[in-house]
Amino acid sequence: MSDPLAPFEPSARDPFDLAKVGHLLRRAGFAASLQTRRELVRAGLSAAIDHVAPPLGRVAPADALLQEAIAFGDIERVRAFRVWLALQSVHPLRERTSCFWHGHFATSNQKVLDPRAMALQMATFDRLGLGTFDELLLAMCRDPALLRWLDNDVNTARQPNENFARELFELFSLGRGNYSEQDVRQAARAFTGWHVRDGVFHFQPHLHDDGDKQLFGADGAFDGGDVVAAVVRRPESAQFLARRWLRFFVHPEPDDADVTALAACYEQSGRDIGTTLVRLLRSRLFFSAAAYRCKVKSPADFVVGTVRLLGASAAPASLAATMASLGETWLEPPSVEGWHGERAWLSPAAWLLRSNFVADLLAGRHGRLRPHPAVWFRGLDRPADRARAAALLLLDGELDEPGRAGLLAVAQAQAGADAATAAAAILHAAACLPEYQLC
Amino acid sequence: MTTCDRRSFLQLCSALPWLGGRSLGSWIPAGDDRVLLVLELLGGNDGLNTVIPVDDKGYAAARPKLQAVRQGAHALGDGTALHPALRALHRRIVGGEGAVLHGVGYDRPDRSHFRSRDIWHSADPALVRVEAKTTGWLGRAADLLAAASAGVPAAAVGGLEVPLMLRGRRATVPSLRRVEDFQWLSPTSAQPQPAGAPVRRIVDEPVAGTDARAHAAATARTAVQLADDLTAALQRYRPRAEYPDSALARDLQLAARLVVAGFGTRLLHVGFGGFDTHARQLPTHAGLLGQLDAALDAMLQDVTAHGHGDRVLVFVHSEFGRRVAENASQGTDHGAAAPVFAFGGGAAGARGPAPDLHRLDDGDLIATTDFRAVYADLLSWLGLDAAAVLDGGVLPAGLVSAPR
Numbered sequence: 001m002s003d004p005l006a007p008f009e010p011s012a013r014d015p016f017d018l019a020k021v022g023h024l025l026r027r028a029g030f031a032a033s034l035q036t037r038r039e040l041v042r043a044g045l046s047a048a049i050d051h052v053a054p055p056l057g058r059v060a061p062a063d064a065l066l067q068e069a070i071a072f073g074d075i076e077r078v079r080a081f082r083v084w085l086a087l088q089s090v091h092p093l094r095e096r097t098s099c100f101w102h103g104h105f106a107t108s109n110q111k112v113l114d115p116r117a118m119a120l121q122m123a124t125f126d127r128l129g130l131g132t133f134d135e136l137l138l139a140m141c142r143d144p145a146l147l148r149w150l151d152n153d154v155n156t157a158r159q160p161n162e163n164f165a166r167e168l169f170e171l172f173s174l175g176r177g178n179y180s181e182q183d184v185r186q187a188a189r190a191f192t193g194w195h196v197r198d199g200v201f202h203f204q205p206h207l208h209d210d211g212d213k214q215l216f217g218a219d220g221a222f223d224g225g226d227v228v229a230a231v232v233r234r235p236e237s238a239q240f241l242a243r244r245w246l247r248f249f250v251h252p253e254p255d256d257a258d259v260t261a262l263a264a265c266y267e268q269s270g271r272d273i274g275t276t277l278v279r280l281l282r283s284r285l286f287f288s289a290a291a292y293r294c295k296v297k298s299p300a301d302f303v304v305g306t307v308r309l310l311g312a313s314a315a316p317a318s319l320a321a322t323m324a325s326l327g328e329t330w331l332e333p334p335s336v337e338g339w340h341g342e343r344a345w346l347s348p349a350a351w352l353l354r355s356n357f358v359a360d361l362l363a364g365r366h367g368r369l370r371p372h373p374a375v376w377f378r379g380l381d382r383p384a385d386r387a388r389a390a391a392l393l394l395l396d397g398e399l400d401e402p403g404r405a406g407l408l409a410v411a412q413a414q415a416g417a418d419a420a421t422a423a424a425a426i427l428h429a430a431a432c433l434p435e436y437q438l439c
Numbered sequence: 440m441t442t443c444d445r446r447s448f449l450q451l452c453s454a455l456p457w458l459g460g461r462s463l464g465s466w467i468p469a470g471d472d473r474v475l476l477v478l479e480l481l482g483g484n485d486g487l488n489t490v491i492p493v494d495d496k497g498y499a500a501a502r503p504k505l506q507a508v509r510q511g512a513h514a515l516g517d518g519t520a521l522h523p524a525l526r527a528l529h530r531r532i533v534g535g536e537g538a539v540l541h542g543v544g545y546d547r548p549d550r551s552h553f554r555s556r557d558i559w560h561s562a563d564p565a566l567v568r569v570e571a572k573t574t575g576w577l578g579r580a581a582d583l584l585a586a587a588s589a590g591v592p593a594a595a596v597g598g599l600e601v602p603l604m605l606r607g608r609r610a611t612v613p614s615l616r617r618v619e620d621f622q623w624l625s626p627t628s629a630q631p632q633p634a635g636a637p638v639r640r641i642v643d644e645p646v647a648g649t650d651a652r653a654h655a656a657a658t659a660r661t662a663v664q665l666a667d668d669l670t671a672a673l674q675r676y677r678p679r680a681e682y683p684d685s686a687l688a689r690d691l692q693l694a695a696r697l698v699v700a701g702f703g704t705r706l707l708h709v710g711f712g713g714f715d716t717h718a719r720q721l722p723t724h725a726g727l728l729g730q731l732d733a734a735l736d737a738m739l740q741d742v743t744a745h746g747h748g749d750r751v752l753v754f755v756h757s758e759f760g761r762r763v764a765e766n767a768s769q770g771t772d773h774g775a776a777a778p779v780f781a782f783g784g785g786a787a788g789a790r791g792p793a794p795d796l797h798r799l800d801d802g803d804l805i806a807t808t809d810f811r812a813v814y815a816d817l818l819s820w821l822g823l824d825a826a827a828v829l830d831g832g833v834l835p836a837g838l839v840s841a842p843r
Contacts, residue, residue: 151717151768159767163717170551181550181801252651253570296651327599334600337553343571343654344600348613348662349620351655353599355662362626406641413637424626432641434655 004258004285005265008045014287016045022396023292026439027249028052028281029092031305034393045282053093053278056130062090066123075115079330080317082122086304087316093277098125099300100248102330105140105172106338107149109331116199117145118331130274133241133266137173138228141194142201150336153195155188157209162188167336169231175243178236179216186213191224232271238263249280250291252342258285293438296342299326301439302354306361306431309394314367322357322366326350346437358431362424373423383411386422390430403433473784473821474698474751476707477577477604478691478735479559479758482715483552485724486760486777487794487804489525490539494518497796501764505720505771515539519793524728527736528782536739537782541791543813544776544806548759552715552773556758560604562811562829569603571649576814577706578607579828580821584705585610591665593706594697597690605708608649611661615693618673623666634663672700679744680737687711688734695741698751705821714757718768731755739783752784754817756810762802775803779813784820 010016021040025032029052032040040048062085069081086095102125109118121143128136140146147153152164165187169179193208194201213222216230231237242262246254262280269275280286297305303323307314320330327350333339360366362373376393380386387407391397399407410429414422430436488508492498495518499506512520513529519541521529531537545564549555558564562576574582577593584592586609595601595614605612615621622631634642642659676696682688690709697704711731716723735753742751760777776794794804811829818825 154718154768161717161766161768162772166551176549176551176554294651296655325599335552340600343651346655346658347595347599347601348611348658348665349616350599350614351658351662352623352666353620356622356624359624359626363629365629402644403641406637406644409640410637413635421627428626429638429641432638432659434652434659437655437658438651 002284004261005279005283007282008284008287010045016048017041018392019292019396019398020045020287021048023287024048024052024281025092026297026301026305027096027286027295028277029089029096030086030301031308032089032092033308033311049278049282051092052281053130053274054091056091056094056274059091059094066119070116070119073115075109075118075331076317076320078115078119078122079320080315081119082330083300083304083316083320083323085126086300087307087319089308093274093281094126094130097129097273097277098122100245101125101129101136103248103333103338103341104244105143105146106333106336107143107145107331108333108335109145112145112148114145114148114199115331117143117148121145122331130277131272133237133271133273134228134232136273137232138225140172141168141191141224141228144196144199144201147194147196147201152191155192155194156207157189157192158207160185160188160192160209164188164191165227168227171336171338173231173240174234174236175240178234178240183215186215186222187227189213190215190222190227194224235263235267238267238271242266245277245280249277250286251294293435295439296345297437297439298339298341298345299323299328299350299354300330302326302437303357305439306358306394307367310361310369310373310427312361312367312369314361318366322353326353326357351437354437355428355432359428362428372420373427374419377419377423377426383415384408386414386426387411390426394427394430395433395435399433399435403435406433472705472750474705474707474747475577475817475821476694476709476751476753478731478753478755479602479604479708479710480714480727480731480755481556481710481712481757483555483759483761483773484714484757484777485716485720485771486757486774487763488720488724488771489522489728490515490519490541490778491522492518492793492796493520495793495796497763501796503765504769505765507721508725517793522725522728524725525732527732528780531736531739531782532787535787537780538786538788538790539778539780540808540813541778541793542776542804542807543756543779543791543810544759544804545809545811546806548775548800548803548806550759550773550775552758557603559756559758559810560602562814571651573603573606574608575602575604575606576828577708578603578605578610578612580607580818580823581605581610581612581706582607583823583827591669591697591702591704593708594704595708596694596697597686597709602708602710605706611657613661613665615669615697618670618693618696621665621669623663631666633667639663669702672702673697675700678741680741682737682741683730683733685730685734687730688737691734691738692741695738695745698742698747699745716761716770717766717772718770720765720770735782742783748783749785752786752817752820753780753782754813755780755782760804763796763799763804764802775800776806777804779810781817 018037021037065081069078089095124139128139150164150167151161155161162184166184170176189209193204195204210221215222243259265279266276300323303319376389377386380389391399411426414425491512493509508522511523514520557566557569560575581593593605593612595605599614599616601612601614623634642663646653646656673696676699682692694707713727756779759775761771761774766772792807815825818828
């Protein structure tokens with residue numbers, strides 16, 4: 001059997017075209033303008049990968065803005081800062097991967113009630129999210145927001161609390177069925193005294209249970225660091241993470257063989273997340289026909305992506321509010337399980353709100369459009385040309401026949417309208433096509 | 440004590456004069472329009488502190504701190520009492536307008552919120568993983584209704600997400616958060632309006648398949664229809680009860696509004712979160728149950744005043760109960776079996792053996808009634824084919840072995 005992670009080799013029959021670039025930018029970032037996409041098609045696959053995942057050292061961190069968001073102590077401001085990062089997409093894969101980890105270690109300010117801690121948790125994802133999982137998981141086990149979220153700040157030798165240990169195994173590292181109730185209880189003891197003081201991690205030796213523990217069949221006076229070291233080495237952890245990454249980046253229901261291949265790649269890389277993900281993004285599997293448009297856009301994909309595709313300028317805080325109304329309130333996931341995603345995003349009410357958001361954006365009710373949509377239609381007077389331009393701008397130029405005919409009908413109905421009205425109506429209709437809900 | 444199986448819940452409904460003596464299986468009135476609202480307490484409601492076994496010495500022993508709720512609890516007459524905050528719901532139960540069924544759960548209980556919730560939603564304790572093809576029990580019921588009628592057979596109220604419970608194969612189930620969500624805006628007008636013909640053409644294409652694209656297409660079509668019809672229908676409603684000011688009350692009122700508007704909606708889901716009380720449980724739990732009591736009572740008053748009291752049944756459950764012994768943080772950890780409730784629609788009484796605190800499974804209560812037996816009875820009450828919804832006609836009578 002062929003290796004699903006073998007590099008994708010463009011050919012005359014299966015070229016590296018606008019659809020492939022669009023796919024890469026949607027999955028490894030938050031989409032990009034038609035101009036950028038055209039440039040990347042010309043530059044080729046390797047250049048496109050470098051575009052979504054440049055060397056991290058080359059990218060300036062946004063520390064000043066982070067400090068400002070923290071200084072205000074206002075969760076809305078932190079949220080707007082995160083949306084701003086996605087809009088800028090200086091390092092597309094990093095912004096994307098931080099979203100992945102936010103959904104993975106899903107922590108909500110509704111209980112944490114500490115915007116600073118939430119901002120710092122996200123900054124940890126920015127800093128370590130493409131490094132080794134060993135380092136990231138240990139950082140999360142010492143993360144003030146996460147410790148508070150899962151009650152580890154009341155986990156003591158005399159009064160152990162299992163909440164943190166259970167979710168560590170079930171949701172963060174191993175997955176259900178790959179640990180025992182006994183493992184949960186013993187791990188809870190290992191994390192006793194891992195508390196928070198003055199907003200930073202603080203180990204309290206006198207509250208820590210330093211007795212012998214049995215974990216995954218081994219004995220020892222384990223502490224939290226030992227639990228992390230044991231967990232990341234378990235093959236179930238590689239499988240668990242590989243499935244999560246495939247679901248997020250490639251296909252909502254990955255094949256078991258692909259999971260195994262990606263898990264092996266991750267283990268060979270020394271559990272390096274960035275190396276593993278870049279290998280995945282270059283792969284045949286990633287660019288396969290089955291992966292194209294098989295996922296439902298999240299509200300962030302839809303809102304941030306639409307703004308970037310249209311070149312609109314809209315206030316990050318107002319976009320964050322739109323995302324929240326669509327069911328994705330960053331820094332307030334519905335539970336520690338994160339967002340359910342995929343078709344759970346798309347109910348009729350959500351569809352209408354998405355459509356209305358695009359209508360508002362195109363009408364200038366949601367911020368400015370620069371350039372105005374009519375610019376893209378300049379010189380295009382025939383309805384068929386206008387429909388094609390809209391499909392290129394929003395849909396990779398890839399539409400089936402009913403979609404093409406539907407869009408053409410809208411363009412024909414707008415034949416008598418002025419250029420600006422026609423452009424807005426045609427682009428709105430393109431965003432109402434089922435394909436525009438997919439990524 | 441005999442096996443407590445599906446008969447228990449049958450008795451629960453038998454107080455209805457119109458049910459007397461008839462067997463449920465053959466009693467399905469024509470043109471039935473009954474409405475089931477599932478109110479889901481999210482996070483694992485502490486059943487033992489909701490329906491309290493006040494007379495059981497084991498209770499006080501297991502809960503030295505949390506037993507404080509016995510003060511002011513409302514007796515049900517079978518050795519149990521309702522939490523002090525459930526004043527109005529207690530009045531309904533003793534007045535013959537509500538029911539408690541003790542000890543509902545399933546074999547080999549799972550203590551994960553998410554997995555246990557998936558089990559309750561899919562009605563499949565063997566479910567491995569939720570996939571695109573996975574359906575929920577109310578979604579499958581909605582499929583049966585969608586085949587027979589127009590309108591919106593099922594809806595999720597309060598959030599934007601449609602829970603697994605309501606996911607079917609055919610029916611596109613909407614979620615309803617605010618009435619104002621259901622309007623269509625165009626880029627050329629700031630006023631809501633019906634979608635124009637060209638856009639209708641785009642969303643009206645026939646839908647085939649079950650992939651993400653088919654889901655998006657079906658959703659778009661339903662959305663544009665609802666934008667026209669739903670808002671108009673909901674305008675007909677005027678409240679006939681005073682609702683408290685809470686998110687749950689707003690959600691339940693919107694559900695009542697949907698029922699009163701006559702939109703053909705027969706299956707509803709409302710979620711109410713916050714029940715994961717690992718620490719300092721007493722004030723949190725009392726607050727949640729107080730909100731539940733006030734909001735649900737108002738909603739039941741409202742639908743009754745509109746003349747729908749007999750056709751609306753509210754079923755209340757959670758993904759699991761909590762451990763019998765309290766933890767060291769004055770809270771409780773994830774457990775297993777717990778009581779469920781039914782209000783309206785003729786449900787009455789307290790049924791099933793009270794939980795046995797002296798026979799535990801790894802510190803948890805043992806279920807005496809399988810939740811699918813309860814579902815089967817609710818489906819029969821709706822006049823639907825329970826066997827078709829609950830897969831292969833495996834009705835669960837006797838599925839849970841007699842614990843005593």
